[in-house]
Amino acid sequence: MNEILVKKNLTPVTKLIVVKNPFVAAKAEPGQFVILRVRENGERIPLTIADFDREKDTVTLVFQEVGLSTILLGKLEVGDRILNLVGPLGVPAELPDSGTVVAVGGGVGVAPILPKCKELYRRGVKVISIIGARSKDLIILEDEMRACSHELHICTDDGSRGFKGFVSDKLKELIDGGLKCDEVVAVGPIPMMRATCETTRPYGLKTWVSMNPIMVDGTGMCGACRITVGGKTKFVCVDGPMFDGHEVDWAEAWLRAGMYRDEEKVAVESCQCGGGK
């Protein structure tokens, strides 16, 4: 259980692992996530199920090393076991059966968007993907995304590849260029999802986002993951993680994401695990 079968470095700070867990593999649907713990005194951290294989009993996770727990996870090698892994959590994404969907993925957010694109593509929905990163070396899962997209646009902030600018700028360009689509799905860092929602809002274009607040249990027990959507408090782990992005209180979500910024620094500094670069 929870043995790492495959490990790939997608960028210097982004890793992909394939983990054996028949329970999660059997039940996983696009949009759901797991919570894991790397060591006995470790945190519980959520990661999206980037892919699953019901025959091989595996789930794929893609993560960016941003702090202590993800750095520790990145140190595990093929053959190692993840101490605890629970899931699938959250509600599966509601995906349409027809029409056109634009999938927007920023940074490591490309990983969570991949299973949704795969499923949409399988259903015969027209998938237009826009993926982006700061520069060309940080683009991940390009081939996998190409395989399940009818159109793929690549963007970099520094212009080192593809469109120079944010994924939301590319989306605006496409819309203004006469793109017809039924909905948009955006996954990535909060500023990127927020910008995408501001781009689509004037067009009244339905935009789904996948929220990633700080979590503890992931089952509705603690309320750490609460956000405000349409004026109401929601628990992302049980009501989400997908929400109508035009209804999300982004300012609040952004402030809450920074709640432990000081402690996160202390954690990396005190662990002597080579982090904090």
Next chain:
Amino acid sequence: MAVKQRTPMPMQDPAERARNFSQVAMGYTEEMALAEAARCLQCRNPQCVVGCPVSVQIPRFIGLIKDKKYREAIDVIKETNSLPAVCGRVCPQESQCESKCVLLRTGQPIAIGRLERFAADWEAKNGAATPEKPASNGKKVAVVGAGPSGLTAAGDLAKLGYEVTIYESLHEPGGVLIYGIPEFRLPKEVVRREVEYVKALGVKIETDVVVGRTITIEDLFDDGFEAVYVASGAGLPMFMRIPGENLNGVYSANEWLTRINLMKAYLFPEWDTPVKRGKRVVVVGAGNVAMDAVRCALRLGAEEASIVYRRSRAEMPARAEEVENAEEEGVKFHFLTNPVEVIGDEKGWVKGLKCVKMELGEPDQSGRRRPVPIAGSEFVMDCDIVIMALGTSPNPIISQTTPGLNAHSWGGLIADEKTGRTTRERVWAGGDAVTGSATVILAMGAGKAAAKDIHEFLSGPQDKW
């Protein structure tokens, strides 16, 4: 003449203990236990037993302590109570067994809980007899949730020969005993011991399984389980729905206590999970959960830790002993006070709690006088952490994913009070999942009753539900 005063419990000094997580009440020594046991009148018709929800044979076990037959004493307790080390520490004795003790008429009641704890701790020190794993009867029963209710039902069923598997969503079994009640009141070592006992009976515990997500109750039946006992507790926290509740620094008591107890945030950064250490902490509510939350705040270094409660002192639902302990440790109480808004600074952090003063009006359905706000009495308490300890309700994941399993609108599963049978055939439920937040001993009692009924059902013709 019996001694009127009960033998005092040795306690850590309040000033010192308010800054550490070690046990507050240190437990009776043998001399103390003997002195206390000697006070018991060994009543013919003992009312104390009536006050105990699981009818622990109180005079019998106290008599055995008096005779220094400690192993026999613990065996007597365990006939009806499988978690004595826990109950001796956390039962609200003053409203249960001890409230019925005849000595209350002339002085102080026997310290039944403390003696129960003494016997249980004696056993732990002197080596518990490892139970024999009973022979299997070949029938499989599943239990959802490894809290006191699930552990008790599993233990009883295992003793009857069932092959029991408990599915627990967290990474560690114990339920509220592990994630909610803090170390200084119930050492986790004690809980782990009880879990080991249940495992020694042959019960399998599968952690990291959320029933309703990882597997469903339907799946369990497909896997050959013949009965399922749902003991998933009441884990869903309530909020007040007042402005500012999502500011940084506002916690549900569940999150606060889970970070501190289950994730050991008080040991951060040796343990990886952080918690905010506030200077001025306000806890809203006055139950056991609120007392635990506020006392944790002191132990994390708060300069001021306060309780805000909309009713008066007399209505506080917490165990009397814990309220006393909290007061001794320096917790401030603001009665007849209700929050109306959490006030934040420009960076989204809590900086105050706006409250209104209340007065007692007409009695409500519960018979308690209903607090009503006094117009114009608003004031602001400066604080940097606010913890909402307003109660919890059962999580809907299981009822939503199990066809035929019905719940009340407030979330509690519908189940027969005596047997635990739900609206779904072969599914029993009990503990907080049915009653909403109650007590450890009631949750255990429900587990016992369900185990008995499951056995009767599975060993009978299995035709009537």
